[in-house]
Amino acid sequence: MNSIAFIPGIRQEDLAYIIKHFSIADISELKKLARDKKIRKLKGFNSKTEMALLRGIQLLESKPVSLPIGIAFDFAAILINELRAWPQICQVLLVGELRRGVEEVRSIELLVQAHFEEIIEVINEIPLVFFNKLEDAKIKLSTPLGIPLYIHFSSIKSWGTSSIITTGSPKHLRALSCSTEYLPEFPEENEVYKNLGLPWIPPEIRETGFEVQFAQGNLIPKLIDLKAIEGDLHLHSKWSDGSNTIEEIIKKGIKLGYEYIAITDHSQSLTIAGGLKTHDLIRQILEIGNLQLRFPQIRILKGAEVDILPDGSLDFTDDILEKLDIVIASVHSHFHMKEVEMTKRITTALKHPLVKILAHPTGRVLGKRPGYNVDIKEVIKTATSYNKILEINASPDRLDLRDEHLQYAKTKSVKIAINTDAHHIDRMHDMYFGVQTAKRGWQTSEDIVNSWCYEKLKQYLSNI
Ligand SMILES: [Zn+2]
Numbered sequence: 358m359n360s361i362a363f364i365p366g367i368r369q370e371d372l373a374y375i376i377k378h379f380s381i382a383d384i385s386e387l388k389k390l391a392r393d394k395k396i397r398k399l400k401g402f403n404s405k406t407e408m409a410l411l412r413g414i415q416l417l418e419s420k421p422v423s424l425p426i427g428i429a430f431d432f433a434a435i436l437i438n439e440l441r442a443w444p445q446i447c448q449v450l451l452v453g454e455l456r457r458g459v460e461e462v463r464s465i466e467l468l469v470q471a472h473f474e475e476i477i478e479v480i481n482e483i484p485l486v487f488f489n490k491l492e493d494a495k496i497k498l499s500t501p502l503g504i505p506l507y508i509h510f511s512s513i514k515s516w517g518t519s520s521i522i523t524t525g526s527p528k529h530l531r532a533l534s535c536s537t538e539y540l541p542e543f544p545e546e547n548e549v550y551k552n553l554g555l556p557w558i559p560p561e562i563r564e565t566g567f568e569v570q571f572a573q574g575n576l577i578p579k580l581i582d583l584k585a586i587e588g589d590l591h592l593h594s595k596w597s598d599g600s601n602t603i604e605e606i607i608k609k610g611i612k613l614g615y616e617y618i619a620i621t622d623h624s625q626s627l628t629i630a631g632g633l634k635t636h637d638l639i640r641q642i643l644e645i646g647n648l649q650l651r652f653p654q655i656r657i658l659k660g661a662e663v664d665i666l667p668d669g670s671l672d673f674t675d676d677i678l679e680k681l682d683i684v685i686a687s688v689h690s691h692f693h694m695k696e697v698e699m700t701k702r703i704t705t706a707l708k709h710p711l712v713k714i715l716a717h718p719t720g721r722v723l724g725k726r727p728g729y730n731v732d733i734k735e736v737i738k739t740a741t742s743y744n745k746i747l748e749i750n751a752s753p754d755r756l757d758l759r760d761e762h763l764q765y766a767k768t769k770s771v772k773i774a775i776n777t778d779a780h781h782i783d784r785m786h787d788m789y790f791g792v793q794t795a796k797r798g799w800q801t802s803e804d805i806v807n808s809w810c811y812e813k814l815k816q817y818l819s820n821i
């Protein structure tokens with residue numbers, strides 16, 4: 358398929374604008390434009406757009422069997438919007454792996470309330486997907502992403518049951534059917550669980566089947582929720598490699614209803630990402646002070662994402678770090694150290710009295726690199742001993758810490774911050790993926806420091 362209806366990592370309106378402006382007909386022309394550096398000449402576009410385009414095209418051409426959640430989710434969101442525009446379709450729900458927050462998905466699945474003939478009619482009008490075949494009670498469709506899309510059908514009266522079955526996981530469903538041969542039909546999910554003598558189980562933890570045993574003992578805690586998030590503690594501005602001014606970030610934070618945000622640009626040795634020199638950081642601190650006076654409705658924490666150097670020392674001196682409200686430490690260089698050395702490097706930095714948060718603790722990038730060799734359990738234990746905060750990097754390219762690390766962290770009572778690490782204000786919405794990952798790690802609002810009010814957070818930070 359040579360479709361240019363969707364390129365991962367590029368906004369639909371930007372793609373449409375480029376296609377129209379250059380009157381291009383296929384992907385090879387688009388690739389040539391990006392390679393010839395023609396797109397950066399358009400207003401509002403730059404070399405980053407070209408890089409993202411080439412990366413997106415490369416991904417589509419590699420015909421992957423699974424995709425990072427963010428790409429599949431963006432595509433699903435466009436489809437859901439398209440489907441909702443049709444009066445024949447009464448309800449649409451994202452189900453399957455995407456609803457459970459699985460980090461790399463093998464398919465996109467939707468549950469719809471509509472008649473078969475009507476949905477086929479609608480699908481023929483949507484250029485992004487192509488009918489493939491009918492399988493049992495679902496339609497299989499091809500997508501430009503390479504992974505299939507399944508559309509399941511349900512009536513209103515069995516909607517709850519259908520959504521549980523199509524959300525899965527298979528192990529969860531097997532554990533549920535231990536108590537009954539089949540799931541009775543109900544319109545709401547909680548009625549199905551209630552009928553089995555269980556409380557409703559959040560989709561993100563419907564994985565191994567053990568959650569059903571926990572539910573039987575009423576042992577599932579109230580998990581963190583997106584609505585409970587009060588701020589974002591890891592954000593990049595134009596001062597380093599971000600795309601927006603601090604003022605734009607503040608306004609976005611206010612729009613999201615946040616009580617606080619932290620500006621945390623890169624430190625000096627990360628020259629590739631525009632790392633700030635000491636005097637720049639001092640100037641930035643002053644600017645944030647001025648902006649705070651103009652925007653009293655949100656708390657703006659002065660911060661930095663400081664590189665952890667190979668020997669475990671930090672990339673700014675203590676007298677500079679002392680001027681900040683929040684110091685995030687992270688590894689961005691010398692990835693190929695032995696596990697013992699890397700673990701020592703990270704734990705040494707974590708023990709530094711001025712470091713509050715360790716960002717993207719394993720350094721993985723989904724679909725690109727597995728992360729450095731580090732004994733993550735040792736890092737988690739160190740964080741516990743020193744009351745430090747570990748990050749869930751909410752970027753759907755990272756999701757780091759990941760679910761299973763978080764389950765371990767939970768047993769060690771480590772505090773966690775869900776941070777977007779956004780380099781563009783649009784990416785501040787990635788909080789959604791971080792919260793999903795947190796849920797998969799059984800985290801509650803007591804565990805997540807950026808679900809606390811500012812006063813509680815401030816007190817915790819000052820006691821570290
Ligand atoms: Zn970083």
Ligand SMILES: [Zn+2]
Nearest residue numbers: 591593662778
């Ligand atoms: Zn960052």
